[in-house]
Amino acid sequence: MSRKALEEMAARVREKKSAYERYNFERLQEEAFATFFDLAQEYTSLENLYLICVTVPKEFFQLESRLYVLHHKSGRLEKVCTSEEGLLPDAQRPDSAMPALAEKITETDHSYILPIRGNVALTQWLPFAGGHAILGLFEIYPKDRVDDKGLFFLEKFSNRIGYNLHQKLLLQQNIQHIKFINQLVADIEHNVISPNLYYKLFLLRLKKAIENYRELQDKLRDLIMFTQTQDSTLCRDLCEVYHLLSTDNDELEEEYHALKKHYEHTSLFLETLLRRDHFEKGTYVLRRQPCNFRTEIIQPLLERYMPIFAKAGITVDNKLGDIPDEEVTLFVDKGLISQVFENLFSNAVKYTREVEDARGQKIKMVSYHRNILKNHFGEGIHGVRFSIFTTGEPLSPEEAKKLFEEGFRASNVGREKGTGHGLHFVKNVVEIHGGEVGCEPKKYGNTIYFILPLKASQDMPPSENA
CATH class of the missing domain: 1.10.287 (Helix Hairpins)
Incomplete structure (x- = not known):
């Protein structure tokens, strides 16, 4: 994959190199591009970008300009900056004499009006009213000072404005x-x-x-x-x-x-x-502590879910294995791991189905198991595997691999409502604990499991950003 990606990028670079050879920009035009990119990186605010857009053509080519930007919420085109007046106050930005939004270059008696296109790849993160990738217009005048080669340069310059504008709008949205x-x-x-x-x-x-x-x-x-x-x-x-x-x-x-x-x-x-640390760090922040899974997590959840399983006609086979609790020392975030089991039990209620076994008997069952995997995470680092088996239609191997992906829903869910987020959450929580998840289709159903390191370091800090 890495080699293929490298070759694809090299091919794209060669395409760009060939394109710039065809463009044959003049030295002054190349310097204008370089100045625009340097200043667009130096100044991070939208207002400064607006000023850069109108001053570069003026300082390099003695061309005046007006910058119009599409308001991404209202869909209204606004004149935000000109080379003669600078930044316009908010009250002056709406203008009845605004040019019409167009995807191609248009012209008036005195000016050229070029569309400013955004980055199509970023549109899903910052969609604009109207459903297109046009972010605004760039008006250049006087047009009698712009020849065909100059107009081609200005078209490419407008594209650079669009990409930088899109990124800064996205940055502004993220800050908000x-x-x-x-x-x-x-x-x-x-x-x-x-x-x-x-x-x-x-x-x-x-x-x-x-x-x-x-x-x-x-x-x-x-x-x-x-x-x-x-x-x-x-x-x-x-x-x-x-x-x-x-x-x-x-x-x-x-x-x-x-x-x-x-x-x-x-x-x-x-x-x-709703822990504050999650929001401040932008990821789940663990608060590890020793946890007895049987008494602190499984039994309380089973007490709540047993009546629910019974109402759904589901038999529960709870096999914790011949492992004394004192031999299983797990340093985990109790709340997050409890939520992992909550998601698995909730899914078991929704998706367990009745099947007919080899003896012709109808069974509708959930089975919970726990066992130790020697040296699973390396020499001397054992793992504890927690498994939940539910009867029903076995998943295909392809679906089993995708089961923990965000938004994925298997073909055997029927009319059960769901978002496909629960198991993705399970995967995230288990992996930041240093564990792994998986799904194994069986003859009469499916086993969903996760594996955690048996014992973390005794010196591990109580709070850790994984």
Whole structure:
């Protein structure tokens, strides 16, 4: 691939070399190109680029010019700069006497108007109103000072304006996006993360209230014991109240534990996915810590998903292997890895299908396995493989290779809704942990797996930008 790419680029360079030989630009024109490129790199703002565009023709060829740029949101053509007035204020940019946008060179009595074309390869990142790659117009005058060779040069010069303009517009858009993301992070912390902490306080108060009710229940029991020999009718009435209170307390405590688990689950994912470091670094930033997968990740998720699997008629075969938990030391970002399993379990619910086995029995099953791979990541560096098998139509080998690509959806998904993003997220998270992912089509379904290094260095910092 590298050699082929090198040969293709060399061929493209030869094409350009041949083209410039045909162009046969004059020395002054070549110097004008060089000056334009040097200054376009030196000055990064759009306003300075506008000034460069109109001053180069004037200083080199004594030609006046007007620069019109298409507003990429409104689709309105605006006069932004002239060689006689410089940059125009925003209020003066719209002009009723604006020339018509055209893809070919046009002329008036006194001027030539050249289209400014953008970089087609960048159009998908910065589309313009109208769906074309024309970014604006470059008007040159007086036209009687421009011969055919000069007009050809100005056409090429306009193309260079377009490519530089497109890149700077894209840079400006990216800067605006970064500013928005920074503001969004602050809003998330203020309006989502911080208020979420109040639920923890609420849970603590609820727990205290339940404890008080239990104490009240104990006092009522003591009172019942006292009244047994004093007043049988009162004792019977108190017993009824006691049983009602006990039932209510049991139900309240059950609801409390369910609410607490949901809060912990939601808080973990909020902190993990909306972590400030992710936005500031532009990638997932790991906060590694020792993690017991069985008790801290798998069991809580299975508790939530078992009723969902049961409702879908899916049998769960949970085989963790004959590996004691204490032998599996994994330093991972618990929140991100939990989200990996969340995606895999969610997909299992959606895409598991009923099949007929070799004995003719109908089965609809999810199977979870874990096993150690000796020296998988090199001599003495073992791996732990986590696998989830789901029954259904096996993928083709080609589809299995593409399964983790962004936006890819296999042919066996039927009418199930999805974006094709979940498994791509899984791949990203596993790979920044130093692991790998894969899919193995089987006779009665498919196995999706990921492998993580068994043990990271004990000296590993708690937070790492992978």
